[in-house]
Amino acid sequence: MSDLPEHPLVRLQLQDEESKETFEDPLGSAAFEDPLGITSMQDPLGALSLQDYPSADDTIKFTPKLSKRIGKHSSDERAEAAAAEWDAYKLTIMQRFTSTGTITVSATFDILSKEPKVRGKSVTAAHLEELEDPEKEAREETKIISQQEYVTRLKELNEEISQAWANNERVAALRLSIKVARLLSDTSVPQFYPTLFVLVTDVMDTVGNLVWNRIKKKAEYDEDGRLISALPVNFTADDVRQEAKDTCFNWFYKIGSIRELLPRIYLELAIVRCMLYLERDPPTSTFQRLTQMMRGVADPLASAYAHLYLACRSMAVMPLESSSPHALNNFAALINSLELPLPSSLPQNPRVYLISGLKDYLVLFPRLLAGDFDSVYMKARAGRRLAIMLVEPVFEWIIQCLFKQATQKEMAYFLEVFGEVQEDDNTAIGARGSAPISVVVHYLLKNLPATYVGNNALSLSKIVKSSADLSMPQYMNYRLLGLKLCECSPPREFRFAVLNDIWRVVMKYSNLSEYLSVADVFVEYILQNCTEAELSVILRDIMKHVLKGEVNDGMLLSLESIVFKLLTHYTDLSHVLTLAHFVDILDVFYGDTRISVYKRILTSASRSNQPLRDPVTRHFVFEAARVLHDSLDSLSSDDDRRQITRLIVRYVQLVNFGRDLEQHLAFLVDCRGTFADMDPLRVTVIHASNRLAMTTLRMVKGSHNKRTVDFVKACVTFNEITIPSINSVVTRINLFLETAEVALMNGLPSHAESSVKSSLTNLQDITSKDDVKAGGLEDIYVFLRKLSAFLVVMPGHPEHGGFYIVKGLLNVLEMHPWLTPGQRRVQVLSGVLAMLAALAQERLPYHVQNAQVDSNDLMFYGSDAYHQELESLTKGLIDNVLLAADDDAESAQEAILALDACNAVLQVVDLQAERVKDTCAALLQKASVSRNDPYFRATQQLCQKRGVRLPEM
């Protein structure tokens, strides 16, 4: 209670006000539970009127006449929308600048301490005390509290003000809020200032709303609390009763009499919305005056945040577009009075006072940049850099406000005001205030639409060039400019000029990380707009810088992004690799970034899906793949492993040596050696080598010469060596079979035989059902059927007879029943049976397409021993089949088994022997459980065709 009450006149006036208000307002006690506040929130009319203009934005554009009404209409809604936006922004401010620690509070801010101050100490007593201990005063004057306490106390104050108001102590509430606003004059702990600002403006908003609602109530109710008439949603000053206006004037008088500048500004801003009760037009002139008053706030931090609050309040109060014709007429006068440069064309933005405010602040701000206030902030152990950072959100918000619904002309005007280099500034600050301030340039750029930036790229780059101060590193601006230019290219004729202009500055950067982050963006720009010549120039420049500087992880990220851009832009990997300096740049990478870049390169190789013919590319990618492979260790995640494996496999598949098959094989050998412990890769390599063999065969048109035979042998041998190192049995046996097929087709029966033998040996390795994975048995079944088919053309062994392999197969099946469980056994045996039947024919149903390879029909047909053996094998096999068919107990399953067996027998056996017919009949009988099955009927018909007598069923 320091200032106001001491002043006799002010007290008189305030008391007068107090008594008057209590006199007039018997309902005052209900002010807190303002029924109006609630009704205005749920106002059905308001909601309806909103619906009437569902797309307010569009309406404004097309019907300028309506805009006035809408502008007025949404007074409340605008305030609410602005408040919501503001809340979000406040939160970001709080989060951006959190600080901990203590604050020294001087005694003048006594509202922060809760203990009542000892009053009435006589002056002499105090003076005596002081003489005794001169330091005492100094010690007592300050008080250290933690920031948390500070925050809590301010929140309490906010409550107290609402409480006081509710208790009809409006003057007390006002006094409290003045004191709260006064806290903002104290910038001694800069880090805390943004938080403080948010807390104080919360209080200000509370006061503003309380006053607004009170006057609204005055306007709608008479002294006895009877409703006169509710104010329309889009009321103007003409609808407001004189009594309400008087109260409103009183508030402005009260606030006008506050002595200190800063609290006066804040409180007037808090209640400025009430001007709507007094004046028809939006209170442009009030904002203009308040903006000018802020020139008197010399502290850069306090001034900045005052401007911020003004911008925020104006969002809540002022319509976005000029709402009345007067405003337009007054505009020239306004510009004049604000001492702004007259725009070439008059923009209609009624919020030009924001421009002038910012302009004013830009007189003060360079002093902060130049270090005029360093001594102030040094006391709080805060550097100049921090202070500049603390001011940044102010620029961000104000410029954002300026750009709301701004037209092209207005934007041009903003640039004119803030971007022009003023050469002949003859004021006292001219010496250092001549260049545009980079933080302003930054946020201008940020808010300008990309198309605008594109069209004015040259002038913007000049602005950025001329603004190089502490407030925002220049490279950030160049980066932003680059990003915008990538979004929308400048006109063709300027593209090169813009780049030149920018690069002339950037190439002189000595800070590598700044340089790279700009280069990153402009590589994209060049890719979009320029030729490869420029690209190679910039790549060379990048390389030059990289070589000069120390590269760290952060810079690698920029470089990585550059590489990614190149890889994305060019689909052809070999083209990228031939770009000058690209490979040099790649060499700079290390660690994780290198892995990710190489991954990207492999991805790019596989994505193109083109065969890799270029030796340089092939080699390069191979190296990349090797690095990737080597990066895997026991700690790598499965995902990583799988991804890298897939990439390498794809690469190996795409490699193409054209006609140089031998080199291809050598490459495969290399791969096998380099990428050890990757099963999928081995599989790929084997497939590739098989393909090589077949390609050779095709190239020699089926007849090998000495050299090609050797090569094919090499391929097959390569496979035979490679396959055993694969983990999965199923894969192994299939690959062996494949190799055997290839070998046989290439006229290498002995190789084929050994491959098949290897696969059988591998099958024997499975010692129990549990050795194979789920689904493995199914694969084995498929393999066995396939093998049976292959054995038809596989020539027999010259010494061990025609059925050497077949016997081996049957042996395996016999010894390892778990390979073919249940039904599968019948089916596999049926397959073998079919194979034997084929072998019994004079001419085999199919042959290997190689004249040099004879099958069994040519080798053994006509040989009795061969036929006897065939017969005995068949007999044994049929028994086996029948046995297998008997095996299963379950009836439905059994029926199918029986049918399977019956079919197999029927198909292969010449039905002369009665015994066979009986067997078939018995099987059919057994299968009769499922007689309605189509399979059963088909089998039945087949039996009848083949002359089997069917028992009655």
Added chain:
Amino acid sequence: MAIELRLTRLDRVYRPPDIMDGTVVITTPSSLSHQGIRVTAAGTIMLQLSARSVGVFEALYNTVKPIQLWSKTVDISPAGKIPSGGLEIPFHIYVDGPSKSAVLPDGSPMETLFETYHGAYVNIQYLITVDVIRGYLQKSLSATTEFIIECRPGRFQKSLVVPESVNFYITQDTQKHALYPSLRAGGFRITGRIATQCSLTEPLMGELTVEKSTVPIQSIDIQLLRVESVAAGDRMATESSEIQTTQIADGDVCRGVKLPMYIILPRLSTCPTLSAGAFSLEFEISVMITFDAGFPKQYTHVEPTASKELVAFETIPLRLVRT
């Protein structure tokens, strides 16, 4: 038993010739007899001599008696009874010019009613009182409330009041008092322009520029002063005192930037500039620049003169008019 005076105009401002109307509201639990109800409106000037200008004793003994400017009495009810529950009696009083008999202390007749003014040595106050006259030994009932007189803006046509303003400048050489050495050595120059005639309903406007100052500025304040003169014997005792201080700059502001002055004149504490022989009311504006020589706070506390040495000021007369 309570009595209340309600004026119809909520702002209680009357501009003679004007009609003041309102209601007397009496609430009483039981009926009440009286000998008439009377409403009196009166205006008085209270003058006081400043102890500083005339001395303590003279100030005590020479107190000027209150001068009645104007008075009107209206009987709103003859003797009778107020029924239990209460009564509301409307009234109206014609507020015209000063009564013929009213003369100023120096003997000259008054042309018009002075405006309400509350000052340190001069007070012009208008009160309206309602009295329920009752016999002796009975508690009389009365209520008083202040109302405000403002002149009709007749004498000055709004359009005729041209905003007069004056340019001023403050340098180390314009200061008559001792300045802090470094302040005088370093020098400063503050220029500005301020209105010298101002309508009471309009804010006082002006602007100010710090052109040069080597010593940082702590604060720039605009003081609104009243200069009250009261005749004491054969001479005038003049005293000026502060009405309101408004800060327009906080801290070391930028040089060469125009700072606006925008001062809302407090009501009641200001009135049109007035000179009436026995007393006069004038106003002044003082532009005060406080410099910051970087002293610790205790220093100025211990050496009160030091703080004075850090202030430069310029005082400019201000003419207030009613428009």
